[in-house]
Each structure stands twice: as structure tokens, then as C-alpha cells.
Amino acid sequence: MNHNVLLVYPPIDPEYYMKGANDSPPLGLVVLQNYVKRHLGIKVEIDIIDGEYYSIFEIIQMIKTKKYTMIGLQSMMASYNNSLILLEIAKKNGMVTFMGGHHATQLCDAILKNRNHIVDYVIEGDGEEAFAGLVQCKEIESIPNLAYFENGIVKHNLQKNVPLEYGIVDYIEPKVFEQYRRDIGRDLERTEKLISFRAYSHKGCSNRTNSQYCFFCGRADRGVRFKKPSDYVRELKYLSGLPNVKYIFEIGDDFLQDEEWLNQVVELLRKDPLPEHVHLKIFARANRITESIIPILKELNVDEVAIGFESGSQKILDNINKRATPQDNIEAAKLLFSNGIDTIASFVLGLPGEDEDTLQETYDAALTVKELAWEYLHKNPQEIIANIIEINPGAPAFRKLAKFMPEKYSGKDKLDLYETQNDYFKMEFNLKNDEEVKIFRKKLVEWGNKINNLGNYTYPAGFKSEEVAGN
Ligand code: SF4
Structure with missing residues (x-):
């Protein structure tokens, strides 16, 4: 299966919204994109959306109207409610769903036990190889740093640090930059x-x-x-x-x-x-x-x-x-x-x-x-x-x-x-x-x-x- 992937840094939940904004792309997501497309040369469509520049409604629209087959979220405590909303809709639209980053890694077991109806995988720690394994549809058990819920328990695959040279940011796709030209009325x-x-x-x-x-x-x-x-x-x-x-x-x-x-x-x-x-x-x-x-x-x-x-x-x-x-x-x-x-x-x-x-x-x-x-x-x-x-x-x-x-x-x-x-x-x-x-x-x-x-x-x-x- 050829995946069409949406990687999202979800918008902060409304009660924690701050007027200030950052206009540097989420590096963790850029690294995943670069590793898969440039380092491994895999032909896959990957969009990166920064929730500081798109509202939750706009991202929901993208999920509903674009032909994505997989979504990955880098959530935080202050964006967890929005993350769950996006995952719920993505699942309804038949997408493969995963979460990653520090927050998801720390809560891996709880997320998979409580949200396995909307979260298929959590990537623990470095995400490059795990993400590549998912887009290549490799045997799930063979994908490092992946955790998932199966037969009533959370399974953790082999955990390893990935060489840092896999995650070099020496290129950012032009379409990633485009979103930062939007006028969002926030203080930079x-x-x-x-x-x-x-x-x-x-x-x-x-x-x-x-x-x-x-x-x-x-x-x-x-x-x-x-x-x-x-x-x-x-x-x-x-x-x-x-x-x-x-x-x-x-x-x-x-x-x-x-x-x-x-x-x-x-x-x-x-x-x-x-x-x-x-x-x-x-x-x-x-x-x-x-x-x-x-x-x-x-x-x-x-x-x-x-x-x-x-x-x-x-x-x-x-x-x-x-x-x-x-x-x-x-x-x-x-x-x-x-x-x-x-x-x-x-x-x-x-x-x-x-x-x-x-x-x-x-x-x-x-x-x-x-x-x-x-x-x-x-x-x-x-x-x-x-x-x-x-x-x-x-x-x-x-x-x-x-x-x-x-x-x-x-x-x-x-x-x-x-x-x-x-x-x-x-x-x-x-x-x-x-x-x-x-x-x-x-x-x-x-x-x-x-x-x-x-x-x-x-x-x-x-x-x-x-x-x-x-x-
Ligand atoms: S433990 Fe290290 S990474 Fe964490 S806040 Fe302290 S200095 Fe920073």
C-alpha cells in the first residue's frame, strides 16, 4: 500500500492558547520526512502541518477532504484534547494513526490501553526507523521503537537510539515553509x-x-x-x-x-x-x-x-x-x-x-x-x-x-x-x-x-x- 501521510503538530487546546507563535517548522516532524524521503528515497507523499498556523477546524477539513491514509501526531499535554479530536476523525476516515514525541513516549502504555480505538501505534523515542517501517508496511513486530495494543496488552518492540545522522535537517520541503507565510494575527x-x-x-x-x-x-x-x-x-x-x-x-x-x-x-x-x-x-x-x-x-x-x-x-x-x-x-x-x-x-x-x-x-x-x-x-x-x-x-x-x-x-x-x-x-x-x-x-x-x-x-x-x- 502506498501511504499518503499527514504529520501534525496539533494546535494548543483553546484554554491554553497563547498569542505568541513560533515560525520554525516542527523539527521532529521534518526529521521524519527527511529520513523517509531523502535518506531512504521512499516515494511517499508527506504533508507537515503546524498547528500554530492552522486551526483545528482547518486540519479536520484536511483529514476529511484530502486522501490521507496515515496520520502521525506529536502531542503535548496542552494539545492533548485537540490531538484526540484529530485522531477520532482520522480513524473514522479509515486512517492508520500514530503518536510520537516526549509526551506520547512517557504515556505510551496509558495511551494504548485507553485509546486503542483511535491510536494504532505509539512511537517511543527516536521515530525515524519506526515511521519508515510504518510507511513501508513492514511486519509490525520487526519495527523498532513501536508500541501497540494486541490481545489486551501493550506490546513494545525493540527499543533503540537511532543514529543522529539519520535526522539531519539539511533540507526542508518548500511546501512546509508555505504555511508560515499565512497571516495568523499572532506575535512572532x-x-x-x-x-x-x-x-x-x-x-x-x-x-x-x-x-x-x-x-x-x-x-x-x-x-x-x-x-x-x-x-x-x-x-x-x-x-x-x-x-x-x-x-x-x-x-x-x-x-x-x-x-x-x-x-x-x-x-x-x-x-x-x-x-x-x-x-x-x-x-x-x-x-x-x-x-x-x-x-x-x-x-x-x-x-x-x-x-x-x-x-x-x-x-x-x-x-x-x-x-x-x-x-x-x-x-x-x-x-x-x-x-x-x-x-x-x-x-x-x-x-x-x-x-x-x-x-x-x-x-x-x-x-x-x-x-x-x-x-x-x-x-x-x-x-x-x-x-x-x-x-x-x-x-x-x-x-x-x-x-x-x-x-x-x-x-x-x-x-x-x-x-x-x-x-x-x-x-x-x-x-x-x-x-x-x-x-x-x-x-x-x-x-x-x-x-x-x-x-x-x-x-x-x-x-x-x-x-x-x-x-
Ligand atoms: S533534566 Fe535536562 S533536559 Fe530536562 S529540564 Fe533539566 S536540564 Fe533540561
């Missing part, structure tokens, strides 16, 4: 369309190989893997050569963690540099921002570094085993600003131990970042972000909650973001009733909005639409 971080693209140098996080990783993190990576320097540089060259591109946002969690890898990338770019007008934005840990790394950042034309401050309170950083002090974070920001590099400080509100004092400390830290930006760059930081903690499946916070309320959370796939947060607040802060939860949440929202107002742009997570000031 860079205001102009299609000038900023995402890339990732590595998968996984060194924190997650320790027994203690971030309390709120629900990523499902296995180990830390970097792309070959030459592959990564090839991607950067491709992206920086796209018309109008001015920024590449490197979304790998800790870009500076492997010095040898970094030096090889720098060496390659010395021989064949990126255009001067293309800047890089990276994620890094505060402890890696040292005097000696600054020349490398300059050479790579990095002009923004995002650092997970998480909180301005030492008590909270200790509670979540973050091996950094608020002062370390500020010092890193100062070093960056004083060298002409902007710092994106990212905070999470509602972590264990949060109270009025810690919220004030976090606000003060954010304000210090803003003041440093003015002192050295004479402008606002491009971005300061305060998220409200999300209780992501797979995260230590979620496991704690599921233990606390097993009847409500064990084996469940449909988890409401707002409700899980509020249950977590009840548990973590010993709140007696809904009224106390409401008051606590209101505090987080107020401080969150205050912090988010300090930078030029913000795209915070964990809020309901109506809670975000100006949304």
Missing part, C-alpha cells in the same frame, strides 16, 4: 516572518543521566548524543543559507557541554564560516559561562544565551537539586552582557518551597537581569520567561503526584494541565481546599506576569490563556 518573537529557524546539535541531557534531574522535566531521551560536527555544520550552513534567515535557535539543552565537539565545530566554521548576518541563540548552563568560553561564543556569532535560572531563591534551587546558586546565574548573565551577549533568563514558578519571599527573590533576580541588560547593552533583554510549573508525565513532580493521588493519575493519559498543576499545588504546599489553591495560583500568575513584562518578548508555558497579561 522576531516580528518578521521566517527569519529565525531552530536546530539541535544534540539529543538528551547530561542531567538526565544523573539520578536527580530537573523536577519538572518530562523529556524521554535516552543518554546524550551529539551530531557529528560535520553534520551539524552542514545543517547550520543550510539553515543560514535560507532566504531572510537572521537567527538560528539551537535548542539542544546544553550546547557547551562537550568542549572537544565544540572546538571541532568552531574549526570547521573557521574554514567555511556562516554568513555574518546570521546569529545563534543557544541554551547553556550558568557554570559553563566562563571567560574562556566567551571568545568561542563570539566566533560562533552567538548573541543570545538562554539559561535556566529556575528560581532566584537558594532554598528552591536546593530543593530541586539544582547545582547552582542564584548568584552563579547572575554572574553568568553579567559576563555575557558585558561581552555584548544577551541573556534569556528562564524561571519556573511553583517549585517546592515557593512562597511570597521566594517569588520576590525570583522577581529581584529577573529585575537584576534587566538592569544588567540596560547597563551593558542599553536595551531590554530580548526575553525573560517565567513559566508556571507543568506537571509533565515522566517528570519527578508527576511521579510524586501519581503516588499521592494514584486513583486519579495512575494509568491515565488524559491529563489536564491546569488540574494537574492545581493538584500538585495542593499536595506540595499542603493546601486544604480549592479556595486556597486559587489564592496560591493567583500569586504565581501575578508574579509570573510581572516577570514576563520585564523583557521584550515572552512565550510562557503553564498559564491558562486568560491568565496571561495582554494575551
Whole structure:
């Protein structure tokens, strides 16, 4: 059978809609398309639809009117209801259905047990080979990283990491770009369309190989893997050569963690540099921002570094085993600003131990970042972000909650973001009733909005639409 595939990054559910939007194609889906069509040379039609640019109604229309035979969704907690709607309709239209990504991987068993009438497969972890196996209609048992429901149980095929060179983004189909030219009336971080693209140098996080990783993190990576320097540089060259591109946002969690890898990338770019007008934005840990790394950042034309401050309170950083002090974070920001590099400080509100004092400390830290930006760059930081903690499946916070309320959370796939947060607040802060939860949440929202107002742009997570000031 020749499949005609629709890959969808579903629209966020209406109650979590944010005015901000991202105009970089969903990389996880582009990787699947490239692997199957370019790497394996399989002749198959694949459309990629970004739900930030299409409404749920438009996507439903596509499912009903176009001749798709298979649909794959990369869902998140805040888009799960919309994902289920799309899957329901796809199934009614006789399509093969699958889900993938961190969220689906973490909830694999629950999804397949509870939704096997509309979900045929979940791809756990890397999706390239699993997706290729599905479009080639291979024997289901032979397809790695595939899980499915059979004879009343969830079956998991062999699980493996796929070589990162299978997922190089050195090409994006022109029709994928087309959707980003639509006028959707939302705020873009860079205001102009299609000038900023995402890339990732590595998968996984060194924190997650320790027994203690971030309390709120629900990523499902296995180990830390970097792309070959030459592959990564090839991607950067491709992206920086796209018309109008001015920024590449490197979304790998800790870009500076492997010095040898970094030096090889720098060496390659010395021989064949990126255009001067293309800047890089990276994620890094505060402890890696040292005097000696600054020349490398300059050479790579990095002009923004995002650092997970998480909180301005030492008590909270200790509670979540973050091996950094608020002062370390500020010092890193100062070093960056004083060298002409902007710092994106990212905070999470509602972590264990949060109270009025810690919220004030976090606000003060954010304000210090803003003041440093003015002192050295004479402008606002491009971005300061305060998220409200999300209780992501797979995260230590979620496991704690599921233990606390097993009847409500064990084996469940449909988890409401707002409700899980509020249950977590009840548990973590010993709140007696809904009224106390409401008051606590209101505090987080107020401080969150205050912090988010300090930078030029913000795209915070964990809020309901109506809670975000100006949304
Ligand atoms: S949130 Fe924490 S554990 Fe998760 S990827 Fe980032 S640093 Fe690693």
C-alpha cells in the first residue's frame, strides 16, 4: 500500500492558547520526512502541518477532504484534547494513526490501553526507523521503537537510539515553509516572518543521566548524543543559507557541554564560516559561562544565551537539586552582557518551597537581569520567561503526584494541565481546599506576569490563556 501521510503538530487546546507563535517548522516532524524521503528515497507523499498556523477546524477539513491514509501526531499535554479530536476523525476516515514525541513516549502504555480505538501505534523515542517501517508496511513486530495494543496488552518492540545522522535537517520541503507565510494575527518573537529557524546539535541531557534531574522535566531521551560536527555544520550552513534567515535557535539543552565537539565545530566554521548576518541563540548552563568560553561564543556569532535560572531563591534551587546558586546565574548573565551577549533568563514558578519571599527573590533576580541588560547593552533583554510549573508525565513532580493521588493519575493519559498543576499545588504546599489553591495560583500568575513584562518578548508555558497579561 502506498501511504499518503499527514504529520501534525496539533494546535494548543483553546484554554491554553497563547498569542505568541513560533515560525520554525516542527523539527521532529521534518526529521521524519527527511529520513523517509531523502535518506531512504521512499516515494511517499508527506504533508507537515503546524498547528500554530492552522486551526483545528482547518486540519479536520484536511483529514476529511484530502486522501490521507496515515496520520502521525506529536502531542503535548496542552494539545492533548485537540490531538484526540484529530485522531477520532482520522480513524473514522479509515486512517492508520500514530503518536510520537516526549509526551506520547512517557504515556505510551496509558495511551494504548485507553485509546486503542483511535491510536494504532505509539512511537517511543527516536521515530525515524519506526515511521519508515510504518510507511513501508513492514511486519509490525520487526519495527523498532513501536508500541501497540494486541490481545489486551501493550506490546513494545525493540527499543533503540537511532543514529543522529539519520535526522539531519539539511533540507526542508518548500511546501512546509508555505504555511508560515499565512497571516495568523499572532506575535512572532522576531516580528518578521521566517527569519529565525531552530536546530539541535544534540539529543538528551547530561542531567538526565544523573539520578536527580530537573523536577519538572518530562523529556524521554535516552543518554546524550551529539551530531557529528560535520553534520551539524552542514545543517547550520543550510539553515543560514535560507532566504531572510537572521537567527538560528539551537535548542539542544546544553550546547557547551562537550568542549572537544565544540572546538571541532568552531574549526570547521573557521574554514567555511556562516554568513555574518546570521546569529545563534543557544541554551547553556550558568557554570559553563566562563571567560574562556566567551571568545568561542563570539566566533560562533552567538548573541543570545538562554539559561535556566529556575528560581532566584537558594532554598528552591536546593530543593530541586539544582547545582547552582542564584548568584552563579547572575554572574553568568553579567559576563555575557558585558561581552555584548544577551541573556534569556528562564524561571519556573511553583517549585517546592515557593512562597511570597521566594517569588520576590525570583522577581529581584529577573529585575537584576534587566538592569544588567540596560547597563551593558542599553536595551531590554530580548526575553525573560517565567513559566508556571507543568506537571509533565515522566517528570519527578508527576511521579510524586501519581503516588499521592494514584486513583486519579495512575494509568491515565488524559491529563489536564491546569488540574494537574492545581493538584500538585495542593499536595506540595499542603493546601486544604480549592479556595486556597486559587489564592496560591493567583500569586504565581501575578508574579509570573510581572516577570514576563520585564523583557521584550515572552512565550510562557503553564498559564491558562486568560491568565496571561495582554494575551
Ligand atoms: S529540564 Fe533539566 S533534566 Fe530536562 S533536559 Fe533540561 S536540564 Fe535536562
